[in-house]
Amino acid sequence: MAMKKILVVDDSVINLKMAEKVLKLNEDYKPVLVPSGSRAMKFLSANVPDMILLDVLMPEMDGFAVLAAIQEKPELANVPVVFLTADEDPETAARAKAAGVKAFIKKPFAKQDLLDAVAKYLAEGDN
Amino acid sequence: MEKDRNKQETMDSHAILQRMDFLNLKVGLERCLEDEDFYLDVLEAFVEENLLNELKGLYLENNWAKYRVKVHTLKSSAAYIGAEDLSAKAKRMELAARDGDDDYINRMHYPLMVKYEDILRQIDRILQLRGTSHYRNQIEKFKLLLVDDNELFRQESAYVLSMNYDVEEAGSGEEMYQKLDSGFIPDLILLDVYMPGADGHRVIKDLRDNERYGDIPVAFMTADNTPESMAKGFREGASEYITKPINREIVEARINRVLHLSRLQKSLQHEVRLRTMVDKERNQRVATVFEQIVNALANTITAKDAYTRGHSDRVAKYAVMIAENLQYDQEKLTYVRYAGMLHDIGMIGIPTSLVNKPEKLTEEEYATVKKHTNIGSDILKGITAVPDIAGGAKWHHERYDGTGYPDRLKAMDIPEIARILAVADAYDSMTSDRAFRSRMTQQQVMNELEKGIGKQFDPVFANIMLEIIKNDVDFELREK
Numbered sequence: 001m002a003m004k005k006i007l008v009v010d011d012s013v014i015n016l017k018m019a020e021k022v023l024k025l026n027e028d029y030k031p032v033l034v035p036s037g038s039r040a041m042k043f044l045s046a047n048v049p050d051m052i053l054l055d056v057l058m059p060e061m062d063g064f065a066v067l068a069a070i071q072e073k074p075e076l077a078n079v080p081v082v083f084l085t086a087d088e089d090p091e092t093a094a095r096a097k098a099a100g101v102k103a104f105i106k107k108p109f110a111k112q113d114l115l116d117a118v119a120k121y122l123a124e125g126d127n
Numbered sequence: 128m129e130k131d132r133n134k135q136e137t138m139d140s141h142a143i144l145q146r147m148d149f150l151n152l153k154v155g156l157e158r159c160l161e162d163e164d165f166y167l168d169v170l171e172a173f174v175e176e177n178l179l180n181e182l183k184g185l186y187l188e189n190n191w192a193k194y195r196v197k198v199h200t201l202k203s204s205a206a207y208i209g210a211e212d213l214s215a216k217a218k219r220m221e222l223a224a225r226d227g228d229d230d231y232i233n234r235m236h237y238p239l240m241v242k243y244e245d246i247l248r249q250i251d252r253i254l255q256l257r258g259t260s261h262y263r264n265q266i267e268k269f270k271l272l273l274v275d276d277n278e279l280f281r282q283e284s285a286y287v288l289s290m291n292y293d294v295e296e297a298g299s300g301e302e303m304y305q306k307l308d309s310g311f312i313p314d315l316i317l318l319d320v321y322m323p324g325a326d327g328h329r330v331i332k333d334l335r336d337n338e339r340y341g342d343i344p345v346a347f348m349t350a351d352n353t354p355e356s357m358a359k360g361f362r363e364g365a366s367e368y369i370t371k372p373i374n375r376e377i378v379e380a381r382i383n384r385v386l387h388l389s390r391l392q393k394s395l396q397h398e399v400r401l402r403t404m405v406d407k408e409r410n411q412r413v414a415t416v417f418e419q420i421v422n423a424l425a426n427t428i429t430a431k432d433a434y435t436r437g438h439s440d441r442v443a444k445y446a447v448m449i450a451e452n453l454q455y456d457q458e459k460l461t462y463v464r465y466a467g468m469l470h471d472i473g474m475i476g477i478p479t480s481l482v483n484k485p486e487k488l489t490e491e492e493y494a495t496v497k498k499h500t501n502i503g504s505d506i507l508k509g510i511t512a513v514p515d516i517a518g519g520a521k522w523h524h525e526r527y528d529g530t531g532y533p534d535r536l537k538a539m540d541i542p543e544i545a546r547i548l549a550v551a552d553a554y555d556s557m558t559s560d561r562a563f564r565s566r567m568t569q570q571q572v573m574n575e576l577e578k579g580i581g582k583q584f585d586p587v588f589a590n591i592m593l594e595i596i597k598n599d600v601d602f603e604l605r606e607k
Contacts, residue, residue: 011196013172014204018158021165057199086203089225108158108206 003030004122005047009040009066010055010084015107019053019084022111023118037061041069048075051122054101056085056092067099080121084109138256140164146253149246155209166208167257173208174251174265176200179244183394186236187401194232195224201243210246217243237394241387252291268293269386272311274303274330275319275348280371284317287375292382300330307340314386317369320349320356328363335364344389346382348373425468428475432482435474438555441606443467445551445592446544452591466519466544467551473503473520485562500524500533515544523548526583538585546585550576550592553583558605569602 008019008031016033023031032049034040038061040052052070056063063083070076083096086107093104102121105113140163144152147170159166178197185194202217216239223231244266251266270293275281278298285294295311297303299322316334320327327347335341346367347360357368366385369378429436446467447460455463474482477499481492488496503520510516522536522545529537531549541549557572567575573596580589595604 012200012204013176014169014207017169017172018207021160021162025160057196059193059196086199086206107203111158111160 002028004028004050005030005032006051006053006118007032007034007040007043007049008053008084009034009037009058009063011035011058012055015055015084018108019114022109022114025111026115026118029118037063037066037069040066044070044073044076049079050125051118052079052081053084053118054081056083056087056096064095064099067101071100078125080125082117082121084114140167140257143167143253143256146256147250149210149249151209151211153209154211155207158207158209167254170208170250171254171262173204174247174254176204177247177265179240179247182236182243183240186232187398191224191227191232195221198224198239205246208250213242213246237391240394241391245383245387269315269382270295270311270313271382272297272303272306272313272316274298274300274316274322276322277319284373287373288378291379300333303330312340313343314389315366315382316343316345317348318345318365320347320351320360328359331360331363331365344385346385421465421468424472428472431474431477431479434559434561435471435482437606438559439468439471441555441559442470442548442551445554445595445604446547448595449547449551449588449591452594462513462515463544463547465513466516467548469503469507469516470519470523470548470552471499471503472506473499473501475506476502487563497524497532515542518542519544519548521545523552525549527585528582531583541585547588550584550588553579554592554604555606560606566605569596569599572596 006023006029008016008023010016010019010033013035016035020031020033023029032043032047034043037058040054041061043049054063054066061069063085067081070079070081080102081100082103082105083101084105084107085092088106096104102124103117105117144156144163144166155166155169156163159169178201182194182197182201185197198217198221202214202221205211205214205217216235220232220235220239222228223235248266248268251264252268254262255264268291271288272295273281273285273288274297275284276298281296281298285296288294295306295313297306303316303318318327318330322330327349331345331347334343334345344366345364346369347365348369348371349356350371352368352370360368366388367381369381425436425439428439443464444467447464450460450463477496481488481496484492500521500523504517507517507520519542521533522531522541525531525534525536525541525545526549527538527541527546529535554572554576557567557575560566573593576584576589576593576596580586
């Protein structure tokens with residue numbers, strides 16, 4: 001299986017480190033870490049990842065804003081997006097679903113939850 | 128030899144982690160996939176992330192939306208490293224910021240900052256054990272000035288305390304001032320009570336009175352812990368009393384407590400100063416905008432008739448002079464001035480040919496002009512917060528004896544502002560060159576005012592105006 005590029009967007013270095021640590025457990029995953037929505041868009045202007053893990057509450061551009069920007073790009077239409085967030089507001093989850101987010105993982109995440117979700121949606125993407 | 132030196136410098140990750148007993152290490156390790164080195168890396172990232180300044184700044188700006196995002200990040204980061212208490216507090220604060228709960232935020236912001244800073248400091252201190260090549264101190268250590276004449280005690284204590292604080296020493300009160308003057312401003316002074324020359328009690332008294340250094344908290348150190356000595360020390364302003372020989376843990380606990388309080392106090396003072404300044408500036412801006420709007424409104428009359436605008440300004444001035452004799456406060460006087468500036472605004476609805484017509488007005492024409500009172504009141508009636516302003520426009524032509532217009536109000540039924548304006552209005556008319564009559568002399572004006580007492584004019588205000596005229600020796604108060 002080819003290396004799967006997984007874009008992780010979060011304003012906290014700690015969260016990025018954590019996600020990276022867990023994702024690297026699978027040798028086929030290549031995590032790409034960016035600290036903001038704008039940097040993410042910069043990366044996406046030249047790359048198509050296999051999956052995007054997105055934090056919701058971020059300064060400047062929040063998760064929903066990034067999602068909207070992603071959905072405007074036809075080349076990213078098939079890239080699964082998963083929200084990774086410590087936001088416990090049930091409204092946010094509902095809103096995310098309505099917006100087309102594949103899954104909503106709560107932080108701090110359990111290692112297996114994250115790996116299972118990534119595996120599931122990557123497989124979906126392949127098919 | 129090399130190996131030994133390295134061993135001295137660094138400690139293994141497991142041992143270092145064990146010192147962080149204020150964290151839930153089990154949870155933290157689990158998240159870090161049991162990788163102790165990684166856990167320490169994450170702890171380093173936590174210290175580097177240091178959101179204190181951003182949080183403090185956003186709090187002072189009252190920017191709850193951005194504050195919430197930062198607190199959310201803190202909650203998340205703290206959870207990952209096993210700082211569960213801090214994470215829980217951050218979570219409550221996040222909810223408060225989301226809901227705009229000003230009360231909760233104002234109450235709990237500083238306690239949260241104190242807790243956060245505390246943990247940052249502790250982690251930062253312990254991470255040092257990874258070796259200076261690996262990790263450099265992120266958080267500034269608290270500074271202590273240790274003042275004791277006993278050199279041995281001083282050096283030993285300084286050595287013990289320097290693990291967690293930046294310590295400077297002084298052997299006497301004089302040396303203490305030298306250190307302070309040289310620019311070393313400590314967060315706390317540890318002062319020996321019994322020193323030859325200047326005894327500790329006198330030193331602390333002088334220190335408290337000192338303008339520059341009076342704010343620095345002082346902890347007394349002594350082997351003499353008699354109640355008398357302690358009471359005296361506290362009375363003189365000592366924040367803490369530390370008995371010799373020093374027990375490191377207890378002393379650090381006491382020192383940290385004092386430092387927390389001291390920092391909190393400084394933060395609060397800073398906040399009060401800042402907010403007062405911001406409020407002042409805002410009030411100033413609002414007052415200026417107001418003033419400018421009233422001016423703009425008053426200016427609309429000038430298009431009709433230049434006399435009316437100058438007239439309104441003068442009436443405003445005279446009305447304020449009268450009102451100043453009535454113990455009106457600054458705010459009320461401002462409203463009197465506004466009422467004066469706008470009392471004739473109704474003129475804007477009167478045909479230009481009639482306004483300030485030189486010949487005598489016909490019955491019909493006069494009836495039309497009289498309408499300016501109701502027109503003015505209609506224009507201003509939206510200003511309900513200060514009803515006098517519309518009232519002044521409506522009733523400044525009422526007469527004390529009830530024969531005025533538009534409503535034939537009598538005596539005290541006429542609002543006070545209108546009665547004041549009536550006097551001011553008449554005064555200005557008499558002291559101006561009008562189309563139908565030239566300016567009167569002061570004596571003539573006074574005669575007219577006296578004649579009108581009880582008839583056209585309220586006696587109190589007419590008399591005040593007479594006093595004002597008498598004091599206006601050079602007859603400055605007139606149309607120029």
